[in-house]
Amino acid sequence: MEGAERGGNFERNTKSRLETHLRATTEAAGLFTDDLILEILSCLPARSLHRFKCVSVSWRDLIADPSNRKKLRQTLAGFLYFTSDDSGDRHHFASVSGGAAPFDPSLPCLQPTKYKYMAQVDACNGLLLYRGSNKKMMAYWNWNWAEDDFHFVVCNPVTGRWVELPPSPQAPENRFSCTAGLAFDPAVSSNFYILHSEQIFVGCYITGVNIYSSRTGSWTRRDSGMVEKVSLCFFSKYVFVCGIMYTVGSLKHKHEYVLLGVDMEGKVWKTIRVPNGPRIGAIGLSQGCLHYSVDSVVPIDDNNECLDSEITLWYLKDHDSKELVLKHTANTDKLMSMTGKKYRVVEIHPHCDTIFLVSCGGDTLVEYDMQHQKVGCILKLEKDSIQKFLPYVCAASDAPTSLI
Structure with a gap:
């Protein structure tokens, strides 16, 4: 009888201590401001952030709030690149931390049986842009962007979700499309854009762009708004900054490099020496x-x-x-x-x-x-x-x- 009483007291004391600890922990957590929580969360990898959404409704809303996404920007994981031969394109990931890739770089979710060649084109804030085709190109800079069998594919490699875009409009006679870039800023909008540039064969300078919006699900073509004639550099990537897509080009007949900037409506054009x-x-x-x-x-x-x-x-x-x-x-x-x-x-x-x-x-x-x-x-x-x-x-x- 005495032992049972001691056991009951022990259970009550343990329960009381746990309740006291829980109240103290809850009160301490209440002292953390949103800014302090965001500063701590900004040090975590993306997968941990997803798990911490389950802590509470307030944490979920704090992490999901578009205005906080820039504060939670993640560090560089590594670089995507690819090799290509007669058997198709093989995708690789070079990790800057020495750890494993955050996803399978071969991206089995992209249904490789549909397109034999899935070439990497661009990456922006966690989304990837690919060019899917069944025809092998001789080299990256010799891609025939006017081929009917190619489509752009945008993918989120972490979730495995992807979407195939409708064909980009055919370039007018004597013109060709040569480079493309992906624009996505989750802190501003859940929509993404694809900018597909267009050049003229004679003289080789940019004449306009085709812009895809995921909001409308369609392409829009815009003529070049530049006075200067700029030739695009095939190996230069696109960079999306504050609503403007930048790439590197050269001024015709001047052998001078410039940065070419275009907004996502094709209305603002600028060059920077x-x-x-x-x-x-x-x-x-x-x-x-x-x-x-x-x-x-x-x-x-x-x-x-x-x-x-x-x-x-x-x-x-x-x-x-x-x-x-x-x-x-x-x-x-x-x-x-x-x-x-x-x-x-x-x-x-x-x-x-x-x-x-x-x-x-x-x-x-x-x-x-x-x-x-x-x-x-x-x-x-x-x-x-x-x-x-x-x-x-x-x-x-x-x-x-x-x-x-």
Whole structure:
């Protein structure tokens, strides 16, 4: 009897302590402001954020609120790239953390039996743009974008949801389409856009764009609104910043590179002069601003007999401005002495002053901290990889409603 009484007291005391701890925990949690919770959540990977939506209704609403998505922006997971041969396209993922890919890069959800070749075109805030075709192209820059059998496919690789877009309008006679970009900002809207550029064969300069809106589910064609004739650079990717899609082009007959910007209605067109180098530079969205990095050749004595090479990093401080501001400079020869290889700039880190360079042989991708002049991770690449790398940032939000 005495033992049973002691057992009952123990259970009551344990229950009382648990209730006291629960009340204290609840009261302590109530002291956390939304801003403090968001700051903590911003350090978590995307998959953890999805799980934390189940903590409470208030946390779910806090994470899902479009105005908070920029605060929950995730770090760079790695780069998508692909190799291609007679058997089809093979997709790969180079992780910057050394961990596993956040999804299967072969994307079985895209029904590979429908299209033999699924080439990576662009990536933006967790969504991917692919070009599906049953006809092999000789090279990436020789794609015949007018082929009837190709379609654009937009996919959320984490959820496995995807949508096939209707065919892009045929280009007028003597014109062809050569590059395309994906625009998606979940902090602004759940809709995405595809910008498909158009050039004229004679003289090879841009004449207009076709713009797809997931809100309307249709394409709209717009004539070029530029006075200057700009030729597009096939290997340059598109970057979506504050409602404007940017890519790299060159002014006709001037051998001068420029950034070409177009809004998602095809009404606003602008060009920005960039510092010239022996090769085309790389553009990227980093820390909320448009960045541009390029290799330059500079004399190291008054006689110009000896030349040195450097990499510069520039940024567009004001979105309404047309002037790039120099941010960092690094000596290429010092970088090559660290690794024993020659490189060219291909990507810019979305959250810090770090660039990524691919070796001339195409077998390694190197991370280089421009601010501290330090070499970071060196990623091994598949042999014969296509020299286009898409930075993948895990999206904190679910798939947009337009993909469901």
